[in-house]
Amino acid sequence: MEEYSREPCPHRIVDDCGGAFIMGCVGGGLFQGLKGFRNAPQGLGRRVAGSVAAIKTKSPVIGGSFAAWGAVFSIVDCSLVHFRQKEDPWNSIVSGAVTGGILASRNGAAAMAGSAIIGGVLLSMIEGLGIFFTRFAAEQFRNREPHIMPDANEGYGDFNSSGFGFPGAQQATATS
Amino acid sequence: MSRLALLRNLVTQRQNLLPTNFARLKCAAAMHWSPHLRQEASRDGGGSLQRSQDNTQVSTDVRPIGEKIKENTKTASYTAIIIAGLGVTCVMFFAIFRELFSSESPNNIYADALRRVVEDPRVQDAIGAPIKGFGETSRRGRRQHVAHSSYERNGKPHMRMQFYVQGLRNKATVQLESRRSDSGKLEYRYLFVQLDHYPRTTIILEDNRAFDPTPEPASAGSSFGNLALMSNSRDK
Numbered sequence: 001m002e003e004y005s006r007e008p009c010p011h012r013i014v015d016d017c018g019g020a021f022i023m024g025c026v027g028g029g030l031f032q033g034l035k036g037f038r039n040a041p042q043g044l045g046r047r048v049a050g051s052v053a054a055i056k057t058k059s060p061v062i063g064g065s066f067a068a069w070g071a072v073f074s075i076v077d078c079s080l081v082h083f084r085q086k087e088d089p090w091n092s093i094v095s096g097a098v099t100g101g102i103l104a105s106r107n108g109a110a111a112m113a114g115s116a117i118i119g120g121v122l123l124s125m126i127e128g129l130g131i132f133f134t135r136f137a138a139e140q141f142r143n144r145e146p147h148i149m150p151d152a153n154e155g156y157g158d159f160n161s162s163g164f165g166f167p168g169a170q171q172a173t174a175t176s
Numbered sequence: 177m178s179r180l181a182l183l184r185n186l187v188t189q190r191q192n193l194l195p196t197n198f199a200r201l202k203c204a205a206a207m208h209w210s211p212h213l214r215q216e217a218s219r220d221g222g223g224s225l226q227r228s229q230d231n232t233q234v235s236t237d238v239r240p241i242g243e244k245i246k247e248n249t250k251t252a253s254y255t256a257i258i259i260a261g262l263g264v265t266c267v268m269f270f271a272i273f274r275e276l277f278s279s280e281s282p283n284n285i286y287a288d289a290l291r292r293v294v295e296d297p298r299v300q301d302a303i304g305a306p307i308k309g310f311g312e313t314s315r316r317g318r319r320q321h322v323a324h325s326s327y328e329r330n331g332k333p334h335m336r337m338q339f340y341v342q343g344l345r346n347k348a349t350v351q352l353e354s355r356r357s358d359s360g361k362l363e364y365r366y367l368f369v370q371l372d373h374y375p376r377t378t379i380i381l382e383d384n385r386a387f388d389p390t391p392e393p394a395s396a397g398s399s400f401g402n403l404a405l406m407s408n409s410r411d412k
Contacts, residue, residue: 008317017318086290087310087319089275089282125265128272134321135271 009078013071020070021063028062029055041084089127096123277334278360282324286311289352289367293341297368298379304344311339330389332356334365345374348379 036054040047077095081087100119101112275281290309293299298305309324324337334355340349349372353365367382 008313008319012317019316026255068185081310083295085306085308086287088287089320116196124272125268128268128270129276131275132271171298 023067025063
């Protein structure tokens with residue numbers, strides 16, 4: 001079924017833009033709801049009305065900002081994948097820095113540099129967190145000693161039938 | 177009888193003398209007291225000056241002890257929260273720096289192997305010239321994570337790894353196992369490129385399994401299933 005799997009990169013831009021918009025709307029809605037609730041005058045009805053008003057006012061703006069960030073990030077990431085012909089954590093870090101710089105370009109070069117550094121550091125932390133959790137989750141399934149194949153040293157003819165460690169004929173779905 | 181009369185007279189005279197003496201004592205006390213009071217007032221003036229000087233040296237903290245305990249507890253709690261945040265940040269930065277800059281990290285082994293695979297003319301002929309390398313596809317379409325598992329055999333750290341390369345005509349799975357040689361450098365135990373579609377052949381870039389050291393007889397008995405090797409584990 002891998003003939004029907006498509007290249008992720010051009011479609012991922014739209015996916016990431018939409019996902020970032022929803023993330024910004026929901027997260028921003030939560031924060032602005034709390035802020036509106038606290039800033040409203042006394043009375044539960046008035047507080048709920050203030051919360052709803054704040055959500056309706058601020059949530060689309062925050063969602064738009066997140067969508068812009070996600071779209072620019074994915075565009076830069078896919079461009080790096082295309083030019084480097086390789087996917088690794090460096091793409092994310094450089095994309096974060098470039099996105100921070102691009103989105104602050106109206107404020108001058110100094111603000112661009114600052115935002116680029118902030119974007120790079122932020123994506124470094126996100127990548128570090130992902131790598132840390134991957135290692136931590138994988139520790140539960142750790143092998144002490146892999147399978148020793150005494151007949152693997154002689155005969156190079158057909159590796160699929162020699163009990164090779166990874167099944168080469170199929171695309172492996174490793175737990176990551 | 178005359179002696180009794182004399183005693184009576186003496187007693188009466190003393191009783192008469194006492195009020196007079198008491199009044200005299202009162203006057204004397206009053207006369208002595210006013211200069212004493214004045215001296216006390218002057219001393220109080222000097223004392224107040226000394227006390228004001230002492231106030232600069234003595235602590236001006238007049239709060240009760242409960243307030244101090246509460247404030248110190250609050251400060252300690254905030255400091256603990258700040259230290260916890262810094263600890264989490266250091267853990268994240270340590271993970272990313274070890275992944276990117278350590279020579280034995282999976283990312284660097286993957287980069288070296290990918291460079292070698294891409295530059296090999298047989299692989300270029302088999303799957304097409306612009307070759308792209310990537311790892312496992314996640315749910316959101318990012319393919320940065322490379323499947324790897326590290327273990328130790330004969331006292332040396334090994335790492336098995338699998339990633340994918342895609343060219344214009346075909347797609348291949350790269351299987352490799354790296355280990356540390358006697359001189360301390362990382363070398364490949366094997367490095368294979370297996371084509372995924374027609375023709376399903378395997379391009380052998382490096383195969384050093386013939387130079388494996390002889391395993392100990394104790395470890396030869398233990399075996400695991402093949403599927404268990406697909407799990408990823410922490411580097412030793």
